[in-house]
Amino acid sequence: MDVVYPPGLSPAALDRALKAFGRVVGPDAVFATEEDRQDYSDKFAIDDAAHQPLGGVAPASAAEVQAIVRVANEHRVPIWPISRGKNLGYGATAPRLSGTVVVDMSRMKKIEVDVENGTALLEPGVGFYDLYDHLQANKIPLWLSVPGNSWGSVIGNALDRGVGYTPYGENTTKLCGMEVVLPDGDIVRTGMGALAGSPTWQLYRYGFGPAWDQMFVQSNFGIVTKAGMWLMPEPEQVRGLDVEVDRIEDLAPLIDAIGALRREGVLQQSPTIGNWLRAANIVSTRQEWTDKKGALSDDVITAIRKKFGLGWWGVSLRLYGRESVTNATFPILEQAMRALKPLSMKPTLWRRGDPIPPTQGGWMGVPMTFPMQNANWYGGRGGHIGFSPILPQSGKLALEQFRRAYARYQEFGMDPQTSFAFGERHLINVNAVLLDKDDPAFMKRVDPFLRALIADAKAHGYGEYRTHLNYMDAVAGTYDFNDHALRRLNEKVKNALDPAGILAPGKSGIWPAAYAKERGK
């Protein structure tokens, strides 16, 4: 593939910049061959030509990140930081603007755990497996809250507002204190970390005055070189119920029942209701069921559900804590679920010291990767791409949203992997749109399908919490109150902090003045 340069940058200028990066990190940590560019591209892209990285540079320290940022300013080279680049379905390692150099933080893997206080100070290269191994090796009784695919960075997940399965599941809410390299190369510590030598950096997130952590989340205002995360003390017991409900419309009462328990605090975990395909596509592939293209027929769906004993929807609810307390709470959960007359209801129990069954690891802080099997649903070159609007915890509204989306899935001949992840007061309707990259006709339908979903959601007041590079401008465009006042605010701050516009231009639809013409391209 031809090398794509960023707007306004000549090959010669770029060459000088790469050499300067090499002087910072050593030539072995600059990656700019054709193969390197392939490595940093998005394997799940709809359009392989879009979002082409120019190469990568991998710093080993915050000081090197500062130097990289200064080089980028001097040479006017756009850079795109990634933690470990496992933001699959949302762009992974690839940058928004073709020609951008990826700043690959995966070499920065320092871990400091404060056992007593249940916190960790992590560099962005630390993956869930790294941290899990560290906790195991040191017999530290703290648990992670892992996402469905745990290859990625702990910090990176929190910085993209990813979710895990335990009561600490909304990882972004467990961030506490950051070290950030700003676009001008300055380095700042947020919260109590701004007080040099403070023992409370990972304990209190706000510090004095405005608090900045969430400003560095999903943004292009700085490169996070360290962040604090809270970890859950290992509970005495985990009791739960795996519940399946039969019909599409059973989604509504299921959401209403769980939402009420969640808001009340009876349930403190963030459970996810998933449909039959979310369960089936990690243990089977499409050709086992049909060789017909287009939407799956109800007969096929019924056969799949029958084979695996699945409802249209299933959910795993878990209670964490002391034995006596979870035992007292369990009947409340059980009664609420029994009242729904579910298809099936299976209790689970784990006590401290019990081995953790592999299929249960996700609820007990054990990293996993098997859900990634879904990318093989069509066989061949697969993938998935996210569509994830935020909804109220209303069964009625969520069912309506699903029915609208399902009609679109059928109209465009797509198979619906969909789920509803509970926060304390919201739902994230995560759709992993499964790709068949070997079928060009199919792939042509994906973009109009996703744009239809975004427009349908917007028409009902719903916006996405996270999106693929392809849709960042479209989604940012739906946040339009007062003629896009939020965008004006974002870009005013962007231009103040990053006058040359070198840091991740276009991320989350935020374009610096220097690249303003690239919006929407």
Next chain:
Amino acid sequence: MDVVYPPGLSPAALDRALKAFGRVVGPDAVFATEEDRQDYSDKFAIDDAAHQPLGGVAPASAAEVQAIVRVANEHRVPIWPISRGKNLGYGATAPRLSGTVVVDMSRMKKIEVDVENGTALLEPGVGFYDLYDHLQANKIPLWLSVPGNSWGSVIGNALDRGVGYTPYGENTTKLCGMEVVLPDGDIVRTGMGALAGSPTWQLYRYGFGPAWDQMFVQSNFGIVTKAGMWLMPEPEQVRGLDVEVDRIEDLAPLIDAIGALRREGVLQQSPTIGNWLRAANIVSTRQEWTDKKGALSDDVITAIRKKFGLGWWGVSLRLYGRESVTNATFPILEQAMRALKPLSMKPTLWRRGDPIPPTQGGWMGVPMTFPMQNANWYGGRGGHIGFSPILPQSGKLALEQFRRAYARYQEFGMDPQTSFAFGERHLINVNAVLLDKDDPAFMKRVDPFLRALIADAKAHGYGEYRTHLNYMDAVAGTYDFNDHALRRLNEKVKNALDPAGILAPGKSGIWPAAYAKERGK
């Protein structure tokens, strides 16, 4: 008292500005007489001449706030927004910079409650009593988390990171979505509110891209005209223990025991350990015990404790939720406290439908003002001023901090009202330094005393989470990592959003370029 004008503004220019404000809000909502200035001054000030407001202007709508901001820009008049101005001990209604015009939001009192989802959208003039009355009148089973003095604004409390007594006690963490007038008069909605007409504005706080709510907390980056707050569903039961421990050093094991339960999640409320004076000074005055000036003797302290049955420290622990669950949790709490061999331990119980005893209201969302009685400790013109460093949840470190501070209290002849408020992983060591404004010699000692406390804390890595106008520069100065990188970041954003520097110059130690010379004055 002579009128103090802001730097660079003539009386004539000011007069034109006040007339322009009058055209916005009507002349009856501009307050600029000598009496008005008195009304907006800080009654608890150490130095009555400092922080002199020039007057006030009271808008009735966000549109009027926008117009006020535009007038302020046009006439270069500094303005200082207050919600209801009850930030007592931290400056109340008064501005940092003398000559600033107070923007008094207390007329903006709209309340919208979403009963099902447990949220409220509030204007800043809504006080805890207003919201409580609204919930009562409409029989809405949602609870507030009230601070010790509940005269103030619900939003204002959250915007200053004040704390209440229930599991929703860290009010700033319950903010969800804001409407903000920026210093240039633009109006922005944060989180999902940026998506016009979204039903999820009060349900999910982050939206898409960087999240701004905490940037408008304790800052001078915008005027919040509306904000969402989460409210706690009324629990079935509240069970608790009131615990008193005998000796100063019993603080350490008490903190360690409660901290562990808090981090584990057995205890979900944010309890406060207070000393004997915190309990005694709302039911008695100093002259009942002694007529000697200077530090209270141990004999006097013993007499006070004996009279009211107080330990050196006391704490009220509360469990909220279903009957069966709180009943199962209670023995864990009781056992942990019994192991400390406390002076006394008194169980409490409230069930849904029971009347709420007046002394218990704070733990059950009922506003109260009786703790304000502490301002009368010395009789005559009293008051208090805050000193509130953040500490780890370590008994050893907290006791050391207290002993250092107590030695300062004795050195400067002050009576120690002190407390330790638990967050999930931090302590706020709230000191309400009680004032005797009728004793000039006493009042002279207050400033060096507070500066000594700030310096002592800083030497151990502790910084304040909130401070009086007088100490904003000093406290901001302790947040000094990388030669004050946080200040550089704050002020870069400040100057980008507020080039004329009209909005609350000096708030939290953030000075716009236009008033940079005022820092430290």
